[in-house]
Amino acid sequence: AIRITQSPSSLSASTGDRVTITCRASQGISSYLAWYQQKAGKAPKLLIYAASTLQSGVPSRFSGSGSGTDFTLTINCLQSEDFATYYCQQYYSYPRTFGQGTKVEIK
Amino acid sequence: EVQLVESGGGLVQPGGTLRLSCAASGITFSNYWMSWVRQAPGKGLEWVANIKQDGSEKYYVDSVKGRFTISRDNAKNSLYLEMNSLRVEDTAVYYCVNGGWWFDYWGQGTLVTVSS
Numbered sequence: 001a002i003r004i005t006q007s008p009s010s011l012s013a014s015t016g017d018r019v020t021i022t023c024r025a026s027q028g029i030s031s032y033l034a035w036y037q038q039k040a041g042k043a044p045k046l047l048i049y050a051a052s053t054l055q056s057g058v059p060s061r062f063s064g065s066g067s068g069t070d071f072t073l074t075i076n077c078l079q080s081e082d083f084a085t086y087y088c089q090q091y092y093s094y095p096r097t098f099g100q101g102t103k104v105e106i107k
Numbered sequence: 108e109v110q111l112v113e114s115g116g117g118l119v120q121p122g123g124t125l126r127l128s129c130a131a132s133g134i135t136f137s138n139y140w141m142s143w144v145r146q147a148p149g150k151g152l153e154w155v156a157n158i159k160q161d162g163s164e165k166y167y168v169d170s171v172k173g174r175f176t177i178s179r180d181n182a183k184n185s186l187y188l189e190m191n192s193l194r195v196e197d198t199a200v201y202y203c204v205n206g207g208w209w210f211d212y213w214g215q216g217t218l219v220t221v222s223s
Contacts, residue, residue, distance in 0.1 A: 001169075034209035036152075043202055043213035044152065055211070087152055091208040095168045096142075096154035 002026050002090050006099030012107040019075040021086055021102045028068045029092035035064055035073045038101075039084045047086075048073065078104075109133040109212045111203045116217030123193050123221070129186040129203030129214060137161075137181040140207025143188050145199035146216075153199075156188065157207045171197075193221045 003026040013019050023033065031051035036044040046055045048064040051071055061076040075082055083106055088099040115127040127143070142157035156167045156177040165177050176189040186203055200216040 032208070036210075038152075043215055044210075045213070046209060046211055049209040089152070089154075089209065094166050096157075096208075098152040098154070101151045 001095050002029060002093060002097055004088055004090055004097050004099040006088055006102055008102060009100065010103040010105060012105050013078055014107045015078055015080055017078045019078055019082075019104060021073045021088075021104075023066075023071045023073075023088035023099050025069045025071075025090055025092075029090045031067045032090055032092035033064075033066070033071050034089045034091065035062075036087045036089065037082075037084045038087065044087065075104075109205065111205065111212055111214035113201065113203045113214045113217035116201065116219045118220045118222065119193055120223050121193060121195055121221055125190045125193060125219060127188040127190070127201055127203075127217060127219070131184045131186065131203075131205070134205060134212070136179075136184040139205055141179060141186045142204040142207060142210060143177060143186075144202045144204050144210065144213075145197075145219075146202070147196075147199045150199075155201070158186070159207070190219070193219075195221050197221050 005024045033051045035048040038044040047058050052064045063074045065072050085101045085103045087101050110132045112130045119125050143155040158165050158177045174192045178187045198221045200218050202216045203214040204210040205212040
């Protein structure tokens, strides 16, 4: 199974900050990577697929980049509603696997 | 509006059986791969299984192979997960999810608790 290492596991930031979360795959996965946001007690929400394609309705302050083994989710100008846990997920092969999550907390 | 509504969760003893259902609306259900993803309490996300549009292909995570069966009824716009020989470590919220690669839409989840 492809292992996804996500970092950091948590971070503290203020509204208006730029936040970067990274995922590293244990082998090359081309651009077969998605990003999700999960708020407490809620189901995850798709943000980005194909490493950099923004899902319809997702604010443009979210962006994704990378290919191969290294990927990045960037949130520009962090808003109060962005405090949540973020997960990456590979769909290059089975089993589909997720990173362990990054909790973005208020500083 | 896409809606995925899970049902069938509950408390079951180790070794027991449970069947989860998911009713889909707002999408042409028969056009999409569908998946189950679970989340143990306080933990991360784990993909469980997925099924092709016509049910001809099914894939499972190793930890549930031989115990869980995914199925669908396109006439009823419904997805199912039959869970046998349940273990304590299967305790989780189970989400019905639209998609087989990335996951576009998620249900609200149904809690399965395996405990004696």
